[in-house]
Amino acid sequence: MVYTNFSFNEMVKIANSCDESYDGLFYYAVKTTGIFCRPSCKSRNPNKENITFFQTAEEAKGAGFRPCKRCQPDMIHFDPIMDIINDTKLYIQRHYTENLTMKQIAQKIGISPYYLGRIFKKHTSRTPRSYLEKIRVSKAVHLLKNTDLSTMDICFEVGFQSYSSFYHAFQKQLEYSPQQYRKIFNYDL
Numbered sequence: 251m252v253y254t255n256f257s258f259n260e261m262v263k264i265a266n267s268c269d270e271s272y273d274g275l276f277y278y279a280v281k282t283t284g285i286f287c288r289p290s291c292k293s294r295n296p297n298k299e300n301i302t303f304f305q306t307a308e309e310a311k312g313a314g315f316r317p318c319k320r321c322q323p324d325m326i327h328f329d330p331i332m333d334i335i336n337d338t339k340l341y342i343q344r345h346y347t348e349n350l351t352m353k354q355i356a357q358k359i360g361i362s363p364y365y366l367g368r369i370f371k372k373h374t375s376r377t378p379r380s381y382l383e384k385i386r387v388s389k390a391v392h393l394l395k396n397t398d399l400s401t402m403d404i405c406f407e408v409g410f411q412s413y414s415s416f417y418h419a420f421q422k423q424l425e426y427s428p429q430q431y432r433k434i435f436n437y438d439l
């Protein structure tokens with residue numbers, strides 16, 4: 251059972267993109283090989299039909315899967331810093347639609363905004379703010395592809411407070427405007 255805000259298809263996409271910003275939030279297992287991995291693992295991309303997800307390494311092991319030798323998903327590091335970072339990611343994932351401030355996030359995590367910003371940047375090479383934007387833009391992409399909502403509706407749906415901040419974050423990450431992105435995607439169909 252996975253408690254993140256991601257749908258099955260989104261988690262498949264994350265696993266296939268080997269994106270390490272989701273490590274610690276869930277694990278994926280491949281039924282045909284009996285092996286489970288972290289989202290960032292660079293092993294061969296599994297077929298969607300063979301993939302299953304777990305919240306923790308223990309659950310994956312409990313279901314009979316073996317840890318991958320490459321990404322070592324069962325290696326537990328007793329690292330309070332990584333706990334803070336994972337808690338922050340999870341908090342942002344669960345609350346990205348809200349008007350979040352860094353102060354508010356830091357307060358929930360229980361440390362100062364300055365310290366949170368510093369350790370988050372050191373371990374993920376991005377600030378909590380840019381992580382939040384990344385989550386929002388990836389949700390917006392999902393909505394652009396799968397719904398008829400206007401780009402304006404999508405902007406507010408994913409938590410941006412103004413169209414210009416949505417536009418800039420989107421353009422910065424994908425090098426297209428939301429409208430261009432939707433058009434290009436529809437051509438591909």
Ligand SMILES: [Zn+2]
Pocket residue numbers: 286287288291292293318319320321322
């Ligand atoms: Zn692996």
